[in-house]
Amino acid sequence: MPHLKATGLGHTHDGEPLFTGLDLTLNPGDRLGVVGPNGAGKTTLLRILAGDLTPTHGVVTAGTRIGYVPQRMPDPHGTVGGWLAGGLGEIGRVTARMRELEQRLAAEDVLDEYAAVQDRWTALRGWTTDTRLAEIRQRLSLGHLPDDRRLDQVSGGEQARLLLARALLDDPGLLLLDEPTNHLDSDGTTWLRQWLAGYHGAVLAVSHDRAFLDETVTRIIELDGIDQTPQDYPGGGYTHYREQKQKRWERLLLDYEAQEKDRRRWEADIATTKAHALGVENTVRSGATAPHLRRVARLVARKAKVRERRLRRQMAAVSWIARPRTRPPVTLAFPGDTAGTGDVLLHVRGRAVTRGDRILITGRNGSGKTTLLREIAGEHPGTVAVLPQTDDGLRDATTVMDFFRARVPVYIDDAETLLTGHQFDTDQWDSPVQDLSSGELRRLLLAVLVNSPARILLLDEPTNHLDFAALDVIEHALRRYRGTLLFASHDRYFADTVGHTRHWHVDDGQVTGD
CATH class of the missing domain: 1.20.5 (Single alpha-helices involved in coiled-coils or other helix-helix interfaces)
Structure with missing residues (x-):
């Protein structure tokens, strides 16, 4: 029996079909990538396959245990230790019960039950649990989080990595991953690719990480937001998909x-x-x-x-070909800096940043890259424009229009024109920011950034949550940008395409490089 089989799958949102007629079979060892623009239904498809959402049409049959890694923490009220222990399945429950009984042995007659639980713990090779936990926490940059830390007190990036850690600990037969590398550093992404290479189950990953797709998947399905029928591109990863x-x-x-x-x-x-x-x-x-x-x-x-x-x-007739259609691209044209290059604009921990510099900032998660960018922004308010890594603190009831105008001082007619250019339709102008998808919020932040008067851009993992069309546009715009740019990124496609003249590496808060 295949690990998962979907027949005639389709789903409708607000009366509009997202996709129809999807037939899918996943067997052990299969590696499938799902791509497409934001809002095309990729996360909806994952939720349907995971059993969290009932499809409008079709049937899904699972033949194995499924590990689903969403983009957001479903219940942020537990603790780090409790969340991870939940991914250990039976061995986690047996270990917890054994620890509880150990505390009661001196005062209560629970020796027989303790012996039975200990036997089960041995049969499940419980002595490997701590090693597995320690390795995954280290590889996903979670080792610094104490077990009693509340989930709502960790950052959005840490929550994303905790979601991934729990699924890997559970060792399911099928992994459904929603943007798994968004909050991983280069070492973490490399480790995940290696882990998946040795994983015997099936993997279906929604991802815009081009290197990850090239090195992990052997088939891509595209939900392009135009054709209701998903397009199938077997035989390779991202590069093969783009060629085909x-x-x-x-x-x-x-x-x-x-x-x-x-x-x-x-x-x-x-x-x-x-x-x-x-x-x-x-x-x-x-x-x-x-x-x-x-x-x-x-x-x-x-x-x-x-x-x-x-x-x-x-x-x-069905065979009659409609005019080929594409989605309208995001409009991005960063304003240039007409002044001459070479002028010192600011100092960062003893390093001068001159006009026209393009500085790539690298380092492991937790090394201090985001702290460095926040430090620069705090010391030079109004001089720099910032694209944050996560949406922490941004999701509230403020409307899209009010959010934009609070940061870009323009008349409402001009704001409407600018938002339309960034693919925000009239029915979205009054939508609360908290209701936007991660990709939509990213586009809104880019709209603010592009229309900022600042000529120094600070970008913290700018490719997170962007689809391929948006990535192409932002890479093209930044390649042509003639201002000053400092960007932290683990996306080597992005870094190579945009280009840089200097490289800073951050390790334990210390900055090295030219």
């Missing part, structure tokens, strides 16, 4: 152009036939021709109508 998508687009365009040429020929032929029929009929009415031409006129007119009906049927 480009070829598919070119084929569609060629087919469409050929179809349009054929349609124009048909329409011209029909028009010529109609004109011929009308000319013959007018001649017959004038009485200048023989009566048999009446039959000719009727036959020509009937031929024109038959051809016209055939063309209409062909255009209405």
